[in-house]
Every structure is written in C-alpha cells, then in structure tokens.
Amino acid sequence: MKLKLISYCLLAGPLLFIASCSKKDTPAPADPCTGVSYNVTSTKTEAIGALNNGTITISEPRGDTISYKIGSGAYQPSWYFTNLAPGNYVITVKNQKGCTDTAQITILNYGPKYAAVKQIILGYCGPCHLNGAVNGGKNFDTDASIINSWDRIKARAVDSNPSQMPEIPNAPLTTVDKQKITDWVNAGHRQTD
Structure with missing residues (x-):
C-alpha cells in the first residue's frame, strides 16, 4: 500500500499544500442589562x-x-x-x-393660597372625596378637580350650605382654615394663586 501511494504521488506531479486558518471570534459577553427594567x-x-x-x-x-x-x-x-x-x-x-x-x-x-387649600382638602376630605372615592359627585384626587369645584368647596366647607363639610359628627373647619379657602377663592381660585 505504501508503494501505491508513492507511485500515485509521483504520477500526480508536485504536490501543493494549501494551509488555511480561520479566526474564531470569541462571543461577546452577555449584556448584564438584558432584562433589567425598573419600575421607577x-x-x-x-x-x-x-x-x-x-x-x-x-x-x-x-x-x-x-x-x-x-x-x-x-x-x-x-x-x-x-x-x-x-x-x-x-x-x-x-x-x-x-x-x-x-x-x-x-x-x-402651586400658589401659596392654593397650596394651603390643597393641604386642607388632604387633611379633611378623605376618605369621602380622595383616593378614588366619589361622594356627592365629587372627587378631589387631581388639582383640576379641586380648581373646578372651587365654588362647591367654599359653599360646603366655609358657608355650610346646604350642610357642613366635613359632615357631622365631624367638627367643622376652623376659622383659620375657612379663611384660607376664602382667600384662595377671592384671589381667583387658580392653582397659581
């Protein structure tokens, strides 16, 4: 068998050896942020x-x-x-x-008068009118809902018309808090007042 191989090689003529190489890229490391998402x-x-x-x-x-x-x-x-x-x-x-x-x-x-009124609402109007609750058709979760209800807020919380807010048996607003609402209403009842 050895002789055949040699004779075959002699008949074939000169041999040409071609060497080739290939580069194997190292895969990129996995992105450590893939799938990372925060609910800020x-x-x-x-x-x-x-x-x-x-x-x-x-x-x-x-x-x-x-x-x-x-x-x-x-x-x-x-x-x-x-x-x-x-x-x-x-x-x-x-x-x-x-x-x-x-x-x-x-x-x-926020204007200073509106900021004071918002604090009053956050302190006195929950759970009836805050955190999604709607009573008497009013919810005060947003600034827009407070501003759009300025007249009703004054009528109920300051003038007790047709009845006091917060409702009895709760105590009415203090004179100081009623004045804060009145001052905001008289200034134009805007968020910037």
Whole structure:
C-alpha cells in the first residue's frame, strides 16, 4: 500500500499544500442589562410660589447598589432631590452593573393660597372625596378637580350650605382654615394663586 501511494504521488506531479486558518471570534459577553427594567416610582411636593422648594423622592427602586441622578447631574446615593423649581425633570436610576432606567417627573407651581387649600382638602376630605372615592359627585384626587369645584368647596366647607363639610359628627373647619379657602377663592381660585 505504501508503494501505491508513492507511485500515485509521483504520477500526480508536485504536490501543493494549501494551509488555511480561520479566526474564531470569541462571543461577546452577555449584556448584564438584558432584562433589567425598573419600575421607577416616586412622590413629589410641588414648588410653592415659583420658588425652588419642590422635592422628588424615589420610592422604588432603592438599595445600596443603586444610585440616582437628576437631569445631567452627577449620580448620588440619595433618592431624595430638593430645592427644585417648577419644571420637568428626568430622574435616572443606575445599578452597580451600569444598567439604567429613567422616569420623567413634573414639579408644578402651586400658589401659596392654593397650596394651603390643597393641604386642607388632604387633611379633611378623605376618605369621602380622595383616593378614588366619589361622594356627592365629587372627587378631589387631581388639582383640576379641586380648581373646578372651587365654588362647591367654599359653599360646603366655609358657608355650610346646604350642610357642613366635613359632615357631622365631624367638627367643622376652623376659622383659620375657612379663611384660607376664602382667600384662595377671592384671589381667583387658580392653582397659581
């Protein structure tokens, strides 16, 4: 068999050996952010009187491996942002692997009179008119619903017409709180008053 192979090779003429190589790319490492998505939730306080006194607090996600930034600012470990003027803000949340997610949050401009009235409503009108509850056709979960109901708020909470709000057996509003509502109504009953 050896002789045949040699003779075959001699008959075939010179041999040409072609060597080839191929490059095997190393697969890219898996993206550590694939499937990472945060449900960024927050609370805020509106700016009052067009001042830089609004705040944003990130409720979720939190943790010692999470950092936060507002706009193009630097990342910080705190989930609390203060001294914010009325406006639109982008909050970016980043984990230790560099994965990010964002939330857009608007700080509104509340006038000082409206801010006082909103605090009264939040303090006295739940559970009957807040958190989705509708009584007497009124719910005060939004600023628009409060502003659009200014006359009814004054009639019921200040003038007790046709009956007092909050309803009996609850105590009526204090004279000071009634005056806050009256001042807001007389100023034009707007969010910016």
